[in-house]
Amino acid sequence: MEGGAMPISFAGQAIVITGAGGGLGRAYALEIARRGGKVVVNDLGGATDGVPGGESSAFADKVVDEIRAAGGTAVANYDSVASQAGGDAIIACALENFGRIDAVIANAGTIRYGAFEDLTLDDLNALLAVHVGGSWSVAHAAWPHMKAQGYGRLVFTTSSGGTLGNASLAAYGAAKGAVMGLMHNLAEAGAPHGILCNAMMPNAMSRMTIDIKPGELGENRWSAAMPQYFDPAYTAGLATFLASSACTSHHGIYSMLGGRLGRAFIGICDGHAQDTPMDAETIAANWATINDDQGGYAIPANNTDEFRIVAEQRGVTPPALA
Ligand code: NAI
Numbered sequence: 110m111e112g113g114a115m116p117i118s119f120a121g122q123a124i125v126i127t128g129a130g131g132g133l134g135r136a137y138a139l140e141i142a143r144r145g146g147k148v149v150v151n152d153l154g155g156a157t158d159g160v161p162g163g164e165s166s167a168f169a170d171k172v173v174d175e176i177r178a179a180g181g182t183a184v185a186n187y188d189s190v191a192s193q194a195g196g197d198a199i200i201a202c203a204l205e206n207f208g209r210i211d212a213v214i215a216n217a218g219t220i221r222y223g224a225f226e227d228l229t230l231d232d233l234n235a236l237l238a239v240h241v242g243g244s245w246s247v248a249h250a251a252w253p254h255m256k257a258q259g260y261g262r263l264v265f266t267t268s269s270g271g272t273l274g275n276a277s278l279a280a281y282g283a284a285k286g287a288v289m290g291l292m293h294n295l296a297e298a299g300a301p302h303g304i305l306c307n308a309m310m311p312n313a314m315s316r317m318t319i320d321i322k323p324g325e326l327g328e329n330r331w332s333a334a335m336p337q338y339f340d341p342a343y344t345a346g347l348a349t350f351l352a353s354s355a356c357t358s359h360h361g362i363y364s365m366l367g368g369r370l371g372r373a374f375i376g377i378c379d380g381h382a383q384d385t386p387m388d389a390e391t392i393a394a395n396w397a398t399i400n401d402d403q404g405g406y407a408i409p410a411n412n413t414d415e416f417r418i419v420a421e422q423r424g425v426t427p428p429a430l431a
Pocket of ligand 1: 127130152155157159168188189190191217261266267269311313314316318
């Protein structure tokens with residue numbers, strides 16, 4: 110508990126973790142169960158690229174066995190997150206076994222990478238279904254229960270491929286970017302009901318990343334230089350915190366990389382403003398100012414907040430609400 114304070118407990122709580130039969134999800138499940146949480150270990154047990162065939166209940170069963178052997182409480186679920194019926198069944202599993210649902214960690218995922226010209230719309234749709242569809246389906250099923258109890262934690266999994274970009278991850282990055290968009294919106298919709306939504310950008314060695322050959326994704330030579338920080342345990346602490354009642358903030362994206370945890374955010378430069386429409390030449394003349402992130406920028410809390418910030422900069426006062 111380096112630098113920690115009060116121990117964080119999940120006693121009396123039920124937590125769904127999707128894709129928890131291996132890699133990062135397994136680490137989250139073990140850590141939350143160790144802290145008294147009753148865990149639904151969901152995993153379809155499919156291939157890393159998500160191509161159907163060979164699905165196996167062994168993934169989830171093995172992690173449930175590990176949790177039970179350590180004295181914890183867990184049940185397995187094998188539904189796919191990639192449909193609403195699957196999401197409904199996963200949350201129903203928590204309700205049937207534990208009588209409640211307090212937190213959802215949407216972690217299940219698959220990956221396809223390559224040059225943009227080699228990826229297809231089918232690749233994109235498959236990844237959208239599991240990443241953003243799979244976050245949507247479980248959140249949607251848990252939502253009415255969380256709303257009714259005035260409490261919930263939604264932890265989504267985005268990626269630097271989606272938030273920052275990578276030349277070989279067009280389909281995966283688009284799907285992970287969509288997860289970030291869903292988080293921004295559910296954070297706003299959920300907060301009035303005590304449902305706090307945040308997202309993680311993990312970086313860990315798992316079956317998803319272990320087969321990537323050096324040079325295939327540009328980041329590999331960096332991770333090769335500091336492999337000791339890529340144990341899933343590094344991200345497990347973040348997932349545990351965001352899924353717990355100790356986390357009281359929302360709308361955040363957190364990057365765990367190389368042992369460093371920090372918030373990622375979208376800032377908008379103060380830029381150039383004027384009282385007549387900007388033509389292309391004016392934009393060209395002011396391009397450096399428009400792009401100047403050293404000259405001041407704002408981090409809007411939500412889309413309305415960007416209006417407030419700019420109105421203040423422009424000296425405009427909004428009309429009073431009726
Ligand atoms: P992993 O492949 O070990 O884990 C993903 C799990 O999701 C697998 O056990 C798989 O069977 C399960 N799964 C796949 N499709 C499913 C579906 N439709 N329904 C239910 N379960 C399904 O990979 P890893 O690395 O543990 O990935 C976990 C999450 O973290 C993924 O969302 C991934 O995209 C994300 N991520 C991982 C990074 C890394 O460096 N490992 C970096 C950024 C994001």
